[in-house]
Amino acid sequence: MLSPFVLKSPRVRLEPLTPEHxxxxxxxAAADRSAYQFTWVPDGPADAGRYxxxxxxxxAGGRTLAWAxxxxxxxxxxxxxxVLDLEVFGWPPPWPPGVGxxxxxxxxxxxxxxxxxxxxxxASAQRTGLNAECKLLLxxxxxxxxxxxxxxxxxxxxxxxxxxxxRPWLTEVRVVAGTAARSSGCCAGGTPERPRAARGGM
Numbered sequence: 001m002l003s004p005f006v007l008k009s010p011r012v013r014l015e016p017l018t019p020e021h022x023x024x025x026x027x028x029a030a031a032d033r034s035a036y037q038f039t040w041v042p043d044g045p046a047d048a049g050r051y052x053x054x055x056x057x058x059x060a061g062g063r064t065l066a067w068a069x070x071x072x073x074x075x076x077x078x079x080x081x082x083v084l085d086l087e088v089f090g091w092p093p094p095w096p097p098g099v100g101x102x103x104x105x106x107x108x109x110x111x112x113x114x115x116x117x118x119x120x121x122x123a124s125a126q127r128t129g130l131n132a133e134c135k136l137l138l139x140x141x142x143x144x145x146x147x148x149x150x151x152x153x154x155x156x157x158x159x160x161x162x163x164x165x166x167r168p169w170l171t172e173v174r175v176v177a178g179t180a181a182r183s184s185g186c187c188a189g190g191t192p193e194r195p196r197a198a199r200g201g202m
Contacts, residue, residue, distance in 0.1 A: 001062045002086070002105055007137040011073065012130055014137060017055055017066040017080065022048040024077035025068065028122035041120045055082070055118075062104030063087065066118075069134060071125060079121035081134055083142070085152070086111040110146035116153050 004016030015021070026048035029041050042048035055066040063086045069079040087102045089112040094100030105111040116138050121131060135153070142148040 002065060002110070003107055004059075004065060007067070007141060008072075009133055009137055011071070012133050012137070013070040013072055014067040014081070014134065015070055017052060017059070017068050019049075019052055019056070021068040021077060021080075022052045025052065025080060028076070028078050028125075029120070032123035035123070035126060036120060039118055039120055055080075058084075069121065069125070069130070071130065076122075078125035078130070079119065081116065081119040081138070083114045083116055083138060084118065085113070085115040087114075088112050089149075105146075111142075111148055113150045114142055114146075114148050114152070116151060 006016065007014040022042075023045060026042055026045045029036070029043065029048070033041070033043070040051060042051040055064075058064045059066055064082055064084040065086075066080065066082045068077050069081060070076065071078045086105045088105050088109050090102055094102050102112075103109070116135060119131070119134075125131075139151055142151050
């Protein structure tokens with residue numbers, strides 16, 4: 001199994017997620033919640049406890065690592081991100097194709113492929129460049145330390161339109177487009193949108 005680790009830059013610190021992060025994550029998510037349509041963002045202390053417990057249970061399965069995002073300027077926890085769907089390629093490949101999975105990665109056998117996702121930020125951290133900095137930390141570690149061959153960044157096409165440039169959230173589509181990433185296409189109907197009543201009463 002992969003050991004959790006810290007990543008940091010001058011502006012941000014990615015800390016391995018622990019139960020102690022539940023309270024700060026609840027506070028981070030308590031402001032403007034209008035951006036939280038497409039992923040689970042904890043709503044209140046009790047939900048934050050469930051959120052962290054679920055993330056750590058997923059991590060214990062060996063194919064996910066989760067971090068709390070700490071803004072170093074004010075030492076505040078401002079969100080959460082993960083690498084997931086971690087897999088080691090080998091030969092012969094798992095059978096049947098598309099269903100079987102390779103072994104879970106470890107420190108001695110790092111992942112061949114990975115995905116960055118399940119990311120959200122407090123309203124105060126959106127549109128600040130912090131998301132791009134976190135992505136760079138994760139991508140650099142994946143390619144330069146693990147030697148990963150492919151990193152997938154999934155985002156929702158609905159984040160790229162419909163609100164204009166004055167939207168209150170950082171559009172993930174534009175962050176990904178600003179990297180050297182190459183689009184592999186669009187998956188129709190891959191993720192439902194949360195009901196508007198569940199998004200801060202809008």
